Amino acid sequence: MAGICNLEVDRESRIDVSSFTTSPSPPCWEDLTASLDAIKSLDDYITIQTYPYAPNPGLRIDGKLTPLPLTDSSAAPLKNARGYKSVEDPNTWNLGADQFNLLNPAWPSFFELVDAKLHKLTLYEQSWGFHSQNIPPREPSKIATLLVCLPSECKGGQLRLCYANQYHTYEVNEGSPFNTTVFALPCGVGYNIEKIVSGHRLVLFYNILAMVESQDPIQLFDHQANAFHSALAQCHRQSTASSIKAYLLDHKYPLTKLALSQLKGRDLTVCEILKRSCPQHGFSIFLNYYTNMVPTDYTNSTRKNSRCLNPILTLNGIRIARHHKLSEDQLLNNSCNKTRRTEKFAEVDQLQGENYNCDTAIIICPVVYLVSYLQRSDGPDWSKIVTVVMDNLKIYSHCGGFVSDSVNALGQIFKSAVHSHRRPDMLRWAWKEKHTSLYTELVLDSMNRLGSSSVMEVVAEIINDDILKESEPDSIHWEKYFGGTVGQIVGQIQGLDFFSTSLATVQGSISADLQNSFESWKATMERHAFEKNRDWVTLHLIPALRARGETTLIKYLAQVLLSRLESDSTASDRDIAREILVETNWKAALEPVDIRLVAWRRKGFLPLLEQCLRTNLEDTVIKLLDASWTKMVTQHKGPNDFPLLQQKPRIGAFLKQLGHILNEYNFPCLNSTRDIFKLLINRYMHIGAPFFPKNHPGQSDGEFVHDVELYNKTLLTFEAPFKELRFDYVKGLLGERDYRELVMLERVTCSEGANELAALDSRDPAARGGAKGATVGALATEDERSKKRRLEN
Structure with a gap:
């Protein structure tokens, strides 16, 4: 992941180190x-000791003494004894403590200072590799x-020992095959016998149970780590x-x-123990060179010691920053008080008048403050820092606190990164x-954010790869690809425009069979x-x-x-709704799909119109109806344009x-509304109007009667929807003449509406005459008159 990001830090935003030294460190440090x-x-x-004149143990196996130094011939009885051959190493033989005797009475005096219990005898033979040795129980x-x-x-x-990644x-x-060599090893130290070129190696194993007359008893290595686990935990809490x-550290x-x-001796032990213990308590460690620059110009009283770390390195020697100043309180131990320190050196820079005293140090840093610490350093290499954090997450995945703090650190880096094009790599990882x-x-x-398409494309890539594990598209839990539950996602969204664009990017990149879901x-x-964040409306x-x-x-x-006005909302919601509809009236206007949704009382154009009227937004309704008629005119430019034919x-x-909605709220009759009715009735509802059959010459009376019966049936079906109007x-909206012709079907022979009109006309002939000379009804409002003038212009 090298080069995964390159964070540029604003120099002015750095925090002065002096601001962190106002209070002393707590006792836990x-x-x-x-x-x-x-x-x-x-x-x-x-403890290692070679004894040139050690007593012969008097080793007896199966009643026979084994001569020492051991030779090939004297090793043969050991192989044939009643012991067991190692399964792990076929060139190794073992005898339990009860399968041999040590007859020399001087031999026990060899262990005066320890309480040693004989465990076993092991014979190693020539081999091509290490003789592995299990640690005794x-x-x-x-x-x-x-x-x-x-x-x-x-x-x-040779004997090879190992502990905490240290090998000796x-x-x-x-020097002599007659020497006896004794090794005292603390529990937990691994050991094995390296490749034997020729001959044999014979080893007695003892368990040391107690130490007497010893000022420095052998201890367990693990006890060293346990000694400061509690201190580390307390330091992290504070x-x-x-x-x-x-x-x-001790060495340079x-x-x-x-x-x-490259570390040696105690330095290696200290760093290995810290390496294993610090992640468990949420700390990271780094190596660096420590320099304490002491002024030599004593006439200048304003000059003070300057402590710095340069450079800052990972345990693998990777440089992640060039320089960092250190306060006196941040130094746990003082070089002048360290009695173990060796190879000291000093050099004087005469030009600068400063005495450089360079040491080696290990940094202990809470992971939660790792980013802020490195931001205050000079020249942090964020690409390498990210790589180190990611590698540590894999190694210490079992340390919960360390993992959560490291993940948070990565989030801080990428949220402040200038080069956000590196985010897709991090997202995949x-x-x-x-x-x-x-x-x-x-x-x-x-x-x-703007420009997040590359990240959303990676989300789509992850979905396409992961979806193969799902059984059905309808069973997919889409939330998991966007960060959790619906509430968690919605609760952190700051802008619907970015949100919708991001989802649209994902939708455009996922496979076709997932699109509908x-x-x-x-x-x-x-x-x-x-619904969660209505404040977006006016701003975004x-x-x-x-x-x-x-x-x-x-x-x-x-x-x-508008529905919230009926519950716990305020008048501002109505203002927002009005602004949305006014600013987007062309898109909110009547669409062909709205006619299809007429049976759905809560969807489409009509429910919206009704809610506007219910909340006293008559001006908004006028704009919606005007926009609907304007849009409809553009869709019906020619006499042969029938875009709504499927909705007939x-x-x-x-x-x-x-009509019922407008009538219920006493909405005035608009020209736009009347034109919508006239166009839809005339161009669509009158399609298929039946014609009364003619009695052709030569046609029998029975045939004509049959044609009339078919006509009446067809007319009955045709006239049914007109009865609803x-x-x-509707009569007031269309005016008398258009109402009689378009709705009452005055010109359709034998229609119920025509018959009804004929009966009315016979009783009141003046009504028919008035209908013939009638024109469109008078405009009911000034808005209608303004609309007419706009259309005429």
Whole structure:
């Protein structure tokens, strides 16, 4: 992941180190320093002694004495004894303590200072590799293992010890095959015999149960770590932004070779124990060179010591920052008080008048403050920092606090990164490694930013790869790809425009068979987002809706706002709804789909119109009806344009419901409304009007009667939807003449409406004459007159 990001830090935003030194460190750091000072190296714990004149143990096996030094011929009885051959190493033979005897009475005096219990005898033969050795089981009072390498003719077979990634190799019987070499090893130290070139190696194993007359008893290495676990835990609980500490090591190292693998002695032990213990308590550790610059110009009293770390390195020797100043309180131990320190050196820079005293230190930094600490450093390499944090997350995945703090640190880096094009790589990694919180943070933060398409395309890529595990598209839980539950996602959205654009990007990149399922979920999410954060409307939503909002969404938003007026909302919601509809009236106007939705009382144009009237938004209704007629005119420019032909069966019901809504709220008759009725009735509802049959010459009376019966049946079906429109509001809207012709079907022979009109006319002939000369009704409002003038112009 090298180069995954390159964070540029504003120099002016750096925090002065002096601001972190106003309060002394809590006592827990003193406890931690004391625990670190008490740590011993592997060499401090291992006791090795060679005895040229050690007594012969008098080894007897199966009644026969085994001569020493051991030769090939004297080793044969051991192989044939009743012991067991090692399964792990076929060139190793073992005899339990009850399968041999040590007859020399002087031999026990060899262990005067220890309480040693004989465990076994092991014979190692020539081999091509290491002789692996399992650590003997620990008895309740066991604190160490004693290995007695008896004299033998052998080349190779050195003893190799290992603990905390420290390895030491020791010669056995060095200088003479008559020497006896004894190793005292604390419990937990691993050991094996290296490749034997020729001959054999014979070793007695003892368990040391107690130590007497010893001023420095053998201890367990693990006890060293346990000694400061509590101090580390306390330090983490009390950590602040100033809780970045430096601990000076014993040795100095070349500038080109500072890494964990290059450390030696106690330095290596200290760093290995910190490496294992710090992540459990939420700390990271780094290596660096510590420089204390002491002014030599004593005439200038204003000059003070300057402490700095340069450079800052990972345990692998990777440089992550160039320079960092250190306060006196941040230094856990003082170089002048360290009695273990070796290889000291000093050099004087005469030109600068400063004395440089360089040491090696290890930094202990709470992970929660890692980003702020490195931001105050000079030249942080954020690409390498991210790589180190990601690698540590894999290594210490079992440390819950460390993981959560590291994920939070990565989130801080990428939220402040200038080069956000690196986010897709991090998003893939977070999903793969199942770091849900980091994945969620990156996705939600990207959904609130411009230019997040690359991140959303990665989300679609993850969906396409992961969806193969799902059984059915309808069973997909889309929320998990965007950061959790619906409430969690919606609660962190800051702008519906960015949110909708992000979801649209994902929808455009997922596979075709997932489109319908995602579209349904997307619509639900957008509704929840709006209901949760209605403040977006005036700042973000209206401009976005005007530019690219969908008709269905616009109508839904307005209906949600207006429906709240009936519950716990305020008048401002009505103002927002009015502004949305006024600014987007062209998109909120009547659409062909609204006619199809006439049976749905809560969806479409008619429910929206009714809610506007119910909430006294008559001016908004006028704009919607005007926009609907204007849009309809553009759709019916030519005599052969029939864009609503598929909706013909529902047009009558639509007009009926529209008329009843307008009539219920005493809405005035507009020219736009009348024109909508006239166009829909004339162009669609009159399609298929039947013609009364003619009695052709030569046609029998029976045939003509049959044609008339068919005509009457057809007429009955044809006239049914017109009956629904025969009420006063429609009559007043269309005017007498158009109402008689379009709705009453005056010119359709034998229609019920024509017959009804004929009966009325016979009783009142003046009414028919008035109908013939009637024109469109008078405009009811000034708005209608203004609308007419606009259309004429």
